[in-house]
Amino acid sequence: MADVLIIGAGAAGLFCAGAAVRAGHRVTVLEHMPKPGRKILVTGKGRCNLTNACELDEFLKHVRRNARFLYSALSACPPAFVMDLFERQLGVPLKTERGRRVFPKSDRAQDILDALLRWASGAQIVHCDAKKLLLAENRCQGVECTDGKKIFADWIVVATGGVSYPATGSTGDGYRFAQQAGHTVVTPEPSLVSLVEDGTICRRMMGLSLRNVELTLYEGKKVLFREMGEMLFTHFGVSGPLVLSASAHIRDLKKYDYRLSVDLKPGLSMEKLEKRVDSDFLQFAGKEAKSSLDKLLPASMRPVMQELWGVAPNKKINQITRAERRKLCELMKNFPIAIRDKGDLQHAVITSGGVQVREVDPKTMHSKLCSGLVFAGEVLDVDAYTGGYNLGIAFATAYAAATHMEKEEDKNDCDCD
Numbered sequence: 001m002a003d004v005l006i007i008g009a010g011a012a013g014l015f016c017a018g019a020a021v022r023a024g025h026r027v028t029v030l031e032h033m034p035k036p037g038r039k040i041l042v043t044g045k046g047r048c049n050l051t052n053a054c055e056l057d058e059f060l061k062h063v064r065r066n067a068r069f070l071y072s073a074l075s076a077c078p079p080a081f082v083m084d085l086f087e088r089q090l091g092v093p094l095k096t097e098r099g100r101r102v103f104p105k106s107d108r109a110q111d112i113l114d115a116l117l118r119w120a121s122g123a124q125i126v127h128c129d130a131k132k133l134l135l136a137e138n139r140c141q142g143v144e145c146t147d148g149k150k151i152f153a154d155w156i157v158v159a160t161g162g163v164s165y166p167a168t169g170s171t172g173d174g175y176r177f178a179q180q181a182g183h184t185v186v187t188p189e190p191s192l193v194s195l196v197e198d199g200t201i202c203r204r205m206m207g208l209s210l211r212n213v214e215l216t217l218y219e220g221k222k223v224l225f226r227e228m229g230e231m232l233f234t235h236f237g238v239s240g241p242l243v244l245s246a247s248a249h250i251r252d253l254k255k256y257d258y259r260l261s262v263d264l265k266p267g268l269s270m271e272k273l274e275k276r277v278d279s280d281f282l283q284f285a286g287k288e289a290k291s292s293l294d295k296l297l298p299a300s301m302r303p304v305m306q307e308l309w310g311v312a313p314n315k316k317i318n319q320i321t322r323a324e325r326r327k328l329c330e331l332m333k334n335f336p337i338a339i340r341d342k343g344d345l346q347h348a349v350i351t352s353g354g355v356q357v358r359e360v361d362p363k364t365m366h367s368k369l370c371s372g373l374v375f376a377g378e379v380l381d382v383d384a385y386t387g388g389y390n391l392g393i394a395f396a397t398a399y400a401a402a403t404h405m406e407k408e409e410d411k412n413d414c415d416c417d
Contacts, residue, residue, distance in 0.1 A: 002028040004405060005143060005153035006123075007130050007177070009036030011116065012377025012394040013159035018119035019402030027123035028151065030130050030143065037113040039161065043349075043391065044101075048109035050086065051079040051395070052388035053100040059392065063384040064191070064248050069357040070382060070393060073365070077399035079392055090115035099229070101388050126151075133177050133373070140181060140373040155372055155405045159398065162351025162378040163188050174379035175354065181370040184356040186381045190348030192390075193247045194239035195260070198340035205233040205300045209240070214263035217246040219256045224249040228266060238337060244349060244386045247342055262335040264297070273329045281317050281325065289315045296332065305331060350390050354381040364404035365397055376401045 004020045006013045009031035020027045029036075040048060052059060056074055060067045083102060086092045092115045093105040104111045134142040134150060142152035160174030175185045197203075209232045217225040224246075231240035238260065250258055265273050277296070284291050290313035293302040306313055309328050311320060355375055359368050365380075367373040376398040384390050 002026045002124075002151070002153045004028070004155045004157060004402075005030065005151055006157040006159055007143060007174070008159040008161060008377075009033075009120075009125055010159065010161050010377065010394075011037070011040055011391055012161070012398040013157070014116040014120045015395045016157055016159055016376050016398035016402045017123040018116070018121075019399050020405065021120070021122035023403055023405070025402075025405065027120075028153065029120065029123050029125045030128040030145070030151070031125060032127070032129040034127070036125060037116060040113045040116070041109045043109060044103065046109050047103050047107045048112040049101045049103055049386075049388040049391065050094075050112055051082045051102045051392040053079055053083065053096045053102050059389060062387060062389045063382065063393070065352060066357045066380075066382045069360075069362045069380075070396065072363045073396040073400040074392070076403070077396040079388075082392065082395050085119075086112070086115055090118055099387050130173065130177070133180050135181060135370065138369075139371045140367075155374055157374045157376055157401055158355075158379055159376040159401075160379055162354060174375075178355045178375070178379070181367060181373055183359050183367065183369060186353040186356055188351045188353035190342055190344060191248050191352035191383050192244040192349035192386050193343035194234060195237045195243055195247055195250075195339050196341040196343065197237035198338035201304055202233045202237050202337065203235050204304055206235045208233045208298055208300045210262070210264070210298075212266070213242075214266040215242040215246060216261040216263070217249055218259050218261065219249075219251070231262070237339075241386055248352070248383075248385055250339075250342060253339075253341060258339040260337040260339060262337065264332045264335055270329060270333060273332065274325065277325055277329055281320065285318045287317055289313055289317055289320060292317050292320070292328075305335075308336075349386065350383050351378055352381075352383045354379050357381050363400065365401040366404065374401045374405070 003025040004027045006017055006029045009029045013029055017027050017029050056078055059074060063070060083094055087094055092111050094102055095105045096102050129146040130143045131146045132144050133140050134144055140156045142150060144150050158174045158177050163172040179185055211230050214228045215231060216223060227242060227245060229242040231238055231242045280295055281292055289311045290306060293305060297305055308331055311324050357380060360375055361368060365374050365376055377394040382393055384393060
């Protein structure tokens with residue numbers, strides 16, 4: 001019989017397995033997909049942003065829900081620990097990019113997955129679809145699989161992930177197991193998702209990627225998010241790192257009006273942009289208005305901007321008024337995108353919601369309601385913004401779980417006289 005039985009061979013499950021093996025445990029990992037770690041392969045657009053190279057306090061500022069719950073776990077397994085483990089022990093060279101995002105130098109998520117499999121190599125990975133927990137006298141004793149097989153262990157770790165990207169194996173089973181043991185599950189919702197436009201402007205620019213722009217998200221007149229970075233226009237709206245981060249701030253689309261504003265020239269003040277436009281217009285003075293955008297905007301954006309601007313494409317540039325020039329500059333500093341909806345759970349990067357953290361010990365990840373039951377990773381009601389923070393949370397909670405499980409013989413030992 002294994003000491004530790006882990007349900008789920010994703011980032012949290014594999015990290016927990018390796019740490020538990022090094023703590024002296026016999027470990028079995030159950031995985032219902034044909035191969036482990038499929039979601040790891042799609043993170044960071046296939047590059048795997050495995051953590052964020054920041055200090056604890058800065059990390060916690062980027063945790064969207066229940067940051068205080070993670071203080072102990074992240075103190076024991078901070079980003080520096082994770083980076084050192086992958087580079088020195090597992091042999092994966094890393095690099096740090098804009099926003100302190102950490103990637104493998106190879107830009108291959110497969111290298112991170114291979115490293116996690118090496119880390120967990122002392123554990124037995126079994127292809128099994130867990131059906132339910134085996135509970136007796138307020139203790140979790142094991143798991144029954146869909147084929148009827150029962151597997152027992154001293155500790156059962158639920159590391160099944162959320163419900164985002166179900167094709168990778170995240171089917172929400174962990175919530176069902178938690179509820180079976182009496183836990184409260186905060187309703188899962190998509191987080192870090194693309195946004196659906198209310199209109200057709202974005203569709204006309206589908207495939208256009210913008211870098212070094214500033215994105216602002218408004219709820220009515222209130223600014224909820226503002227940051228510089230990258231974004232992408234799609235057939236339904238917008239996506240990319242900036243949009244994913246902004247989406248986490250959206251609460252109730254039925255109750256509030258949300259809109260995005262893109263500053264296409266954040267490096268220029270309004271005054272400097274007007275001087276730049278004047279210079280371009282002077283250069284193209286004898287041409288038509290549609291030519292005035294050639295040096296200012298990407299090709300696929302020019303027809304859209306022309307319509308929003310409202311100046312006839314065949315109007316001579318030297319006939320464009322000062323007010324019309326001002327309007328063009330205002331549009332470049334405040335390109336509007338109306339938001340109708342968020343992307344669905346099937347395409348969300350992570351899930352918001354999960355096992356209520358008040359019912360879990362923040363130091364050990366042990367259930368407060370059912371002995372022998374432990375949680376790790378996205379199944380918990382903890383999530384953060386994009387930038388490597390969510391995988392950092394998975395590793396930290398998995399490490400906390402793995403390093404606070406006594407072996408049965410240790411529990412029976414005492415120093416009694």
